[in-house]
Amino acid sequence: MHFKIFALLVLIARFGLVQEDKPTVKNPFAGDAKAVESGRLQFRMACAGCHGLRATGGRSGPDLTRGTFAAGNTEADLYRVISDGVPGTEMPAFTSRLQDDERWRLASYINSLSPHDNVPIPGDPDSGERLFWEKGGCGQCHRIGTRGSSLGPNLSRIGRQRSLDYLRESIVSPDAEVTSGYATVTVVTRDGKKITGVERGFDNFSAQLMDLSNRYYSFQKDNVASIQREYRSLMPSNYVRLFSARELDDLLAFLAGLGGGER
Amino acid sequence: MGLVFAQVNSSDWRTYGHNSLGWRYSELAQIDTRNVSRLSTAWIYQTGLPGGFETTPLVFDGLMFIAGPSNNSWALDALTGRPIWHSHTTPPNKLNLCCGQVNRGFATRGDKLFRVNIEGTLVALDAKSGTTLWQTPIADYKQGYSATAAPLVVKNLVVTGIAGAEFGTRGFIDAYDADTGKRIWRFNTVPGEGERGSDTWSGDSWKRGGASTWITGTYDPELNLIFWGTGNPGPDMDGDVRRGDNLYSCSVVALDADTGELKWYYQFTPHDVHDWDAISDPVLADLTIENRKVKALMQANRNGFFYTLDRTNGKVLKAKAYTEVSWTEGIGADGRPILTKGQEPTEEGKLACPGLGGGHNWQATAYSPRTGLYYFPTSENCQLFYKTKQEFTEGEWYQASNVEGPPNSHGTGAILAVDPTTAATKWRFDMVSTPTAGILATAGGLVFTGDRQGYLIAFDDRTGKVLWKFQTGGAIVSPPISYALEGKQYIEVAAGGSILTFTLK
Numbered sequence: 014m015h016f017k018i019f020a021l022l023v024l025i026a027r028f029g030l031v032q033e034d035k036p037t038v039k040n041p042f043a044g045d046a047k048a049v050e051s052g053r054l055q056f057r058m059a060c061a062g063c064h065g066l067r068a069t070g071g072r073s074g075p076d077l078t079r080g081t082f083a084a085g086n087t088e089a090d091l092y093r094v095i096s097d098g099v100p101g102t103e104m105p106a107f108t109s110r111l112q113d114d115e116r117w118r119l120a121s122y123i124n125s126l127s128p129h130d131n132v133p134i135p136g137d138p139d140s141g142e143r144l145f146w147e148k149g150g151c152g153q154c155h156r157i158g159t160r161g162s163s164l165g166p167n168l169s170r171i172g173r174q175r176s177l178d179y180l181r182e183s184i185v186s187p188d189a190e191v192t193s194g195y196a197t198v199t200v201v202t203r204d205g206k207k208i209t210g211v212e213r214g215f216d217n218f219s220a221q222l223m224d225l226s227n228r229y230y231s232f233q234k235d236n237v238a239s240i241q242r243e244y245r246s247l248m249p250s251n252y253v254r255l256f257s258a259r260e261l262d263d264l265l266a267f268l269a270g271l272g273g274g275e276r
Numbered sequence: 277m278g279l280v281f282a283q284v285n286s287s288d289w290r291t292y293g294h295n296s297l298g299w300r301y302s303e304l305a306q307i308d309t310r311n312v313s314r315l316s317t318a319w320i321y322q323t324g325l326p327g328g329f330e331t332t333p334l335v336f337d338g339l340m341f342i343a344g345p346s347n348n349s350w351a352l353d354a355l356t357g358r359p360i361w362h363s364h365t366t367p368p369n370k371l372n373l374c375c376g377q378v379n380r381g382f383a384t385r386g387d388k389l390f391r392v393n394i395e396g397t398l399v400a401l402d403a404k405s406g407t408t409l410w411q412t413p414i415a416d417y418k419q420g421y422s423a424t425a426a427p428l429v430v431k432n433l434v435v436t437g438i439a440g441a442e443f444g445t446r447g448f449i450d451a452y453d454a455d456t457g458k459r460i461w462r463f464n465t466v467p468g469e470g471e472r473g474s475d476t477w478s479g480d481s482w483k484r485g486g487a488s489t490w491i492t493g494t495y496d497p498e499l500n501l502i503f504w505g506t507g508n509p510g511p512d513m514d515g516d517v518r519r520g521d522n523l524y525s526c527s528v529v530a531l532d533a534d535t536g537e538l539k540w541y542y543q544f545t546p547h548d549v550h551d552w553d554a555i556s557d558p559v560l561a562d563l564t565i566e567n568r569k570v571k572a573l574m575q576a577n578r579n580g581f582f583y584t585l586d587r588t589n590g591k592v593l594k595a596k597a598y599t600e601v602s603w604t605e606g607i608g609a610d611g612r613p614i615l616t617k618g619q620e621p622t623e624e625g626k627l628a629c630p631g632l633g634g635g636h637n638w639q640a641t642a643y644s645p646r647t648g649l650y651y652f653p654t655s656e657n658c659q660l661f662y663k664t665k666q667e668f669t670e671g672e673w674y675q676a677s678n679v680e681g682p683p684n685s686h687g688t689g690a691i692l693a694v695d696p697t698t699a700a701t702k703w704r705f706d707m708v709s710t711p712t713a714g715i716l717a718t719a720g721g722l723v724f725t726g727d728r729q730g731y732l733i734a735f736d737d738r739t740g741k742v743l744w745k746f747q748t749g750g751a752i753v754s755p756p757i758s759y760a761l762e763g764k765q766y767i768e769v770a771a772g773g774s775i776l777t778f779t780l781k
Binding site for chain 2: 051053054057058061065066109188189190191193215216217218242244
């Protein structure tokens, strides 16, 4: 037992040494305004596709303007994530795509983004969680962890993926920006039956969709009267009336706290 | 057309555009509008690469030659798809690329094959074995150059372009001796100090002027002229640092085939700030326009306009928008576009049409002498263009800066059939996303193309009606071709990482 503890201490000590030996633990451009500007440009080319041009979150990447990050908040943490990527997420490693100094300049830029979301969120997340599953019935379409349905976007990490403003807009005006791959598809069959659902596939000759009861359909365009894809959401637009202002804050507090871990 | 130089051995496919005029029209008619519904797979060869095959294969002597991505080449048995040889060289680690390690095909002369490697070398291979016969560096990849285009053989010359206009390089078109690999001439697509056209660049911006030449040109043996399209000026979206028309970016240039001397040019988009390269196939045909016979050059330009030019002098004969265009009121009598104010990129983002990818991008096009129609894919895709100030560093990305689509929108597209004598669209097939594949027209009355979702599609060449389709299982980013062997006509296409062929069963 004692030996095991000793061995563990040795390991910790050695690990610590290895950490100290790493040559790039401090940003060589720390405090350099030019590096921030250069990083901003680099960001537009390399990162904006997923994180948005203003780093507020985009197609798949998290909002980077909140001042807190899943993998640590220092510039060295940012540099490490940019370099190595984040296993288990869509974040790729940039070691082979960007030079060392470019990655540091990116870290400088991301660190410079003033956190606009770090005012305390006024709502009560526990109340928000109850509203999500019960009054809102959000789980009929959305999944968090292992609970809920997969018709709409998976919200397990949504607090890390989207800004508070974006989340509020998504609840109040679901049609404002429909998540890619979640358009509404309406099919009218030759005998006049109308089927509406969430897009699961859409090409020049066929469409696949899932209706609100989670039933899956596939249609060849030649065999139906019409197939239409629209950028509107099947999410109800009445949440702004269903929830009081306080309840909306509670719901937002709950969603903003979702980072993929246990709650 | 009836001219000798339009004729090729119809069973083979020996050059990028099938003939030196760039028609991509197969004279084979065994597969036609009545029997195409019986088209079936003949063989599939899986290369083992994930995809990105933009290549036009060559077929002759019973072999199919594939110049693939990342400096891979194959010879396949054209009857069975069995691999006969494979050649590969590892590209350098630190390449500066806008768009992947793609390659668009071989050229050939005698028993030699010619291709470019991604790092900017021109290579001659023995067609029977794949052995390297010679290789010549054409540009320095460390400066941001790369090479992707299929070369064009003209007499004893191997003519090739270069890529890299997003990295502050200076474009050119080169001609090399097919036997030795020695450079015979170079035409710089951005004139140097004191040369004609150099006053269209402010300061020393010409040094980083771009105007790359990344799609194969065409050749008219009667005029002995090579026609080649040029790319965007650099940096793409910040025109403030390169005031002037920026010749010869976004142009087609007509060069003497023996010397590389410039005979004429036409600039489609003077002082471009939207990345609208003019590299699309410059296709040559003799047309009758308003009762006058003309030696024409047609191009579906990335700026959203279809053009028919007089290829003896570069004068505009027809110009018409084929997609939504926001940047111009039209093309003036002098051939110069009349600009719409306020369409330049800004720091906050400015919506312009077409988007960065343009109306028509690089995808290979086809001209059918049977119908007199010109077939090309087009995108409907307006985008927000952002300008960002950037200092130039050699070898680094120099685009300044980027684009994004407006919310709740995504690009769609179509296949168009345009009459080049009037520039009018005769038919269109709408597509759910922006097109990715090139086009083949055949004497069987068919037009073939592919799509992003993996369908290979056959249309009636006069009506655009879909007559046959096949789901290949991989995105099609290449043009289909056709060849004949042992009395049977084949249709070939690369899809994902596979090469597929089809024939009548």
